[in-house]
Amino acid sequence: MLKQVKWGILGYARIAKTSVIPGILKSDNAALYAIASSDADKRKECSELYPETIVYESYEALLDDADVAAVYIPLPNSMHKEWATRAMSKGKHVLCEKPIALNSEECSEMLEAAERYGVILMEAFMYRYTDRIRRVQEVLASGELGQVRYVQSTFRFLLNRPNTIKVQPELGGGSLYDVGCYPVNFVGMVTGQMPQSCVVQTVMDNGVDVLFSAVLRYPDGTVASINSGFNAFGQLNSEIVGTLGRIDIPDTFLGKAGSFTVTTESGVRYIEVEESDRYALEVTDFSAAVLEGRRPLCSLEETQRNMQVLDMLLAAMRGDEA
Structure with a gap:
């Protein structure tokens, strides 16, 4: 039997609903295992659409589920570092929406956490799979x-x-x-x-x-x-x-x-x-990386450089505003 990575989704965001969850459902080596949302209406919708999926009221509860192997984070940008780090501290592999963080300092801390906890972290630039x-x-x-x-x-x-x-x-x-x-x-x-x-x-x-x-x-x-x-x-x-x-x-x-x-x-x-089904290909590659113990397509070195460029641009933008 083909091994599957059990995925948890932190937040039932638009991108999760329309793109990444369908990608997980299409991927042979991935399984939609759990979704967490603080919104009761969203939890009800999830339970109706995905009856075999566990629906949690809190992100913490999902991260405490030992069966969750990988977590997808579509939360607002300001929440990426906190919840990616929490997930990694629980031994979860993390696919985090772009931009991975608000600045390169946050990004560096996230990369250090991935190394410390021995998990895979990737920024979700799905277009690279086309x-x-x-x-x-x-x-x-x-x-x-x-x-x-x-x-x-x-x-x-x-x-x-x-x-x-x-x-x-x-x-x-x-x-x-x-x-x-x-x-x-x-x-x-x-x-x-x-x-x-x-x-x-x-x-x-x-x-x-x-x-x-x-x-x-x-x-x-x-x-x-x-x-x-x-x-x-x-x-x-x-x-x-x-x-x-x-x-x-x-x-x-x-x-x-x-x-x-x-x-x-x-x-x-x-x-x-x-x-090209960008999201299904992204999920499949990330899941394969988890199962095979290898790096996924988008490297952390490139992610770090992306954030350093964003730092430069944001600094120039703030100077432009002044």
């Missing part, structure tokens, strides 16, 4: 673009849900934390470096950035532009420009089928990509 990103990485590895000189990545959408945690500064709201972290991760994947400087422009509303743009410069001369926002029509695309060619990637962070283009002196060619 056929689209795999094919982009193949083009980069081939050297067809030459030396990368410029990267652009954008993730914005029009936020029309009032009172969401995305616009509450005390919970770690703002477009950079919510969706800007995807372009930050993408640019880091392409460059493999820490930027040496940045320039930031923002539009603020009630203490959070609803539009964020930054230009980053890297030690080797590469320049990157990242953009995110809540206040305008959706835009989701990236571009990588090298000395010998360019890749244009629509729908960079999505799992749907489509194509992207590679342009060189030889002309333009289209690379077709297959539909």
Whole structure:
């Protein structure tokens, strides 16, 4: 019989309900074992939708369940460090929503906890599991673009849900934390470096950035532009420009089928990509890492760098606000 990792969900958040729980249910090596919520209505819904799943009234009760092997944390950003650390102290492996923490200091403490308790910790950048990103990485590895000189990545959408945690500064709201972290991760994947400087422009509303743009410069001369926002029509695309060619990637962070283009002196060619169930693939890989005692796809070294870049951008943003 195939071994399965028993998963617990801390908080019945929108992303858990619509994406990660379905991913767990589709994964052969994962089982939806327990859900915890302090909201009675959400607990009732969970009991009705998943009758074979244990529903707890508190996060602590779920973490005290010895049968829970892995925990998924979709809580507000400001709660990631506390509950990831509590889960790891109970011997649970942790898949934590992005951004993994509010700053690199919190991130470092979480990484230290993972090492101390001997558990796996991963930041949930599900887009890294898509056929689209795999094919982009193949083009980069081939050297067809030459030396990368410029990267652009954008993730914005029009936020029309009032009172969401995305616009509450005390919970770690703002477009950079919510969706800007995807372009930050993408640019880091392409460059493999820490930027040496940045320039930031923002539009603020009630203490959070609803539009964020930054230009980053890297030690080797590469320049990157990242953009995110809540206040305008959706835009989701990236571009990588090298000395010998360019890749244009629509729908960079999505799992749907489509194509992207590679342009060189030889002309333009289209690379077709297959539909990818990002969340099921993420859960399957993480569960396999638990069962096999190996690292999952997204490394903690990259996670630490992501948070250091966010620190740099946030510091520049606060200076921009002043």
